Amino acid sequence: MSNIRATCSILIFLTAFCSFSVAADSLEDLPKKAIERSQITSPGSHPFVLKAKVLEITNPANATYQAEIEEYWMAPDKWRRVVKASGFSETLVVNGDKTSEQITGDYYPNWLRTIVAAMFDPGAALKGVDLSRSSDNPMIGGAEVCRRFTFMTGIAPVSNKVFSSFCFSDGLVDFVAKPGYQAVYKNYKNFAGKHVARTISEAIESGTVVQATIEDLTELKAPEAATFVTQDAGAAGAALQTIRADEPTLRSLAVNAPAIVWPTGHSGKETGTLSLYVCVDRQGHPREIYELNSSNPGLSDVAREQVMKWEFKPAVTQGVPVQVESILTFAFNPTAADHK
Numbered sequence: 249m250s251n252i253r254a255t256c257s258i259l260i261f262l263t264a265f266c267s268f269s270v271a272a273d274s275l276e277d278l279p280k281k282a283i284e285r286s287q288i289t290s291p292g293s294h295p296f297v298l299k300a301k302v303l304e305i306t307n308p309a310n311a312t313y314q315a316e317i318e319e320y321w322m323a324p325d326k327w328r329r330v331v332k333a334s335g336f337s338e339t340l341v342v343n344g345d346k347t348s349e350q351i352t353g354d355y356y357p358n359w360l361r362t363i364v365a366a367m368f369d370p371g372a373a374l375k376g377v378d379l380s381r382s383s384d385n386p387m388i389g390g391a392e393v394c395r396r397f398t399f400m401t402g403i404a405p406v407s408n409k410v411f412s413s414f415c416f417s418d419g420l421v422d423f424v425a426k427p428g429y430q431a432v433y434k435n436y437k438n439f440a441g442k443h444v445a446r447t448i449s450e451a452i453e454s455g456t457v458v459q460a461t462i463e464d465l466t467e468l469k470a471p472e473a474a475t476f477v478t479q480d481a482g483a484a485g486a487a488l489q490t491i492r493a494d495e496p497t498l499r500s501l502a503v504n505a506p507a508i509v510w511p512t513g514h515s516g517k518e519t520g521t522l523s524l525y526v527c528v529d530r531q532g533h534p535r536e537i538y539e540l541n542s543s544n545p546g547l548s549d550v551a552r553e554q555v556m557k558w559e560f561k562p563a564v565t566q567g568v569p570v571q572v573e574s575i576l577t578f579a580f581n582p583t584a585a586d587h588k
Contacts, residue, residue: 273419275380278393282421283371286436286443288321288465290371294440295322295468302333302363302460305449313458315360319368320468320475328475329368333360338488341478348478351488355529356571358428358536359452361490363460366424366431366448373424373431377414392417401523402577403495408521410540410575421445427540428492428525428573439465488530490571491563498526498574504559508551510580517544523577524552530569532560540575547580 273281288296302315315333329340336353365372382395394415401410415423420443424431433445449459499505520543527536534556539548555576563572 275393275395276378278379278416278419279374279377279414279421282416282419283374286420286433286445287369287371288439288442288444289324289327289368291324293321293442296439297321297464297466297468298367298462299464300367300460300462302360302458304452304456305459306455306457313359313452313456315363315460317364317367317460320471322468322471322476326476329364331360331364333357336360341476343476343478346478348480349488350479354531355535356488356490358490358527358538358573359450359458362429362431362450363448363458365429366433366450367460367462370421370424370431370433373426373429374414374421379414392422394423401495401575402521403499406521406577406579408523408541408577410523427575428527428538440467488571489565489568490573491565493563493572493574495574495576498528498560498572498576501528501532501560501563501572502558503532503561506554506558508554508578508580510547511550515546519579519581520544521577521579522548522551523575524548524555525573526555526576527571527573528560528563529571530562532562534558534560544580551578551580 284290287293288298296319298317298319298321300317302313302317304310304313311334315331318330319327321327325342325344327342329338331338336356337351338356339350341348379393379395382397384396384398392415394413396411396413398409398411400407402408410427412426413423414425420436421433423433430450432449433447434449435446436443437446438444444462444465446462446465447459449457451457522542522544523540525538525540526534529535537552537555539545539552542548560572562569564570
């Protein structure tokens with residue numbers, strides 16, 4: 249089943265319903281302060297055991313979006329994480345300068361990596377964000393604040409706008425949406441002096457929402473010695489990495505990428521641009537494609553269905569195949585083929 253990330257219009261819709269005001273923190277300091285208040289894996293945080301379940305709340309029986317997450321954490325350099333989903337599992341152990349990773353399955357889905365990152369490393373998505381640099385949604389005063397950033401993507405002469413949105417409520421992260429990453433934080437509760445969101449959700453597409461629920465978060469006391477034992481490289485297998493590439497790099501890897509054939513007689517704008525976030529596995533096959541922004545949203549599915557059939561050379565880092573993600577931007581014109 250193909251996956252589509254929430255469209256730009258959905259992100260704007262969600263952002264519009266935030267109350268645009270700010271807590272006592274300055275706009276510049278708010279992202280950093282919010283992470284200090286909530287991230288449970290920062291240096292000096294209390295040791296914990298966390299267990300969470302993930303499902304599609306709009307269709308709980310859908311096994312595609314079911315997963316279990318478990319973490320035993322002592323310090324930033326001593327923890328064990330187990331992620332299990334349909335067709336994929338990972339056991340990652342960090343102990344000092346040693347790390348081991350055991351994997352089953354050939355692809356770590358973007359939607360699942362987003363949930364895991366949002367749960368254990370929310371600061372990564374906010375690194376370098378200075379809300380004072382955006383004047384989009386500028387109303388302030390009160391407990392909530394939202395800002396949106398716009399940047400250009402594409403390869404000249406084809407370009408398009410894409411967006412990143414950030415919302416905070418009462419000095420805590422409420423909503424983060426960036427290309428390839430979306431997380432909504434709700435149900436904050438205290439744990440060892442930190443305010444921890446017990447539910448984290450992401451919209452895959454309109455009508456499809458995946459949610460992680462933390463069912464257990466307790467103090468880690470006297471863990472068994474075997475908990476943080478790392479495996480040797482042979483037992484652990486090759487580490488699975490995902491890299492972000494620019495559009496020229498991903499297009500240079502294409503070995504079978506026919507020009508997009510645009511339908512004639514469609515509704516909406518006849519010409520314009522659209523951008524897709526494309527996730528490619530280690531064998532060079534597209535696995536997830538999420539719409540970002542389109543002059544004619546009805547044509548995003550047209551492009552997505554055709555790009556899903558493209559083939560790429562495997563991306564390689566230091567001689568090891570890696571998953572690769574990038575934004576692809578297209579100009580559409582029903583009377584002419586798209587130029588790769």
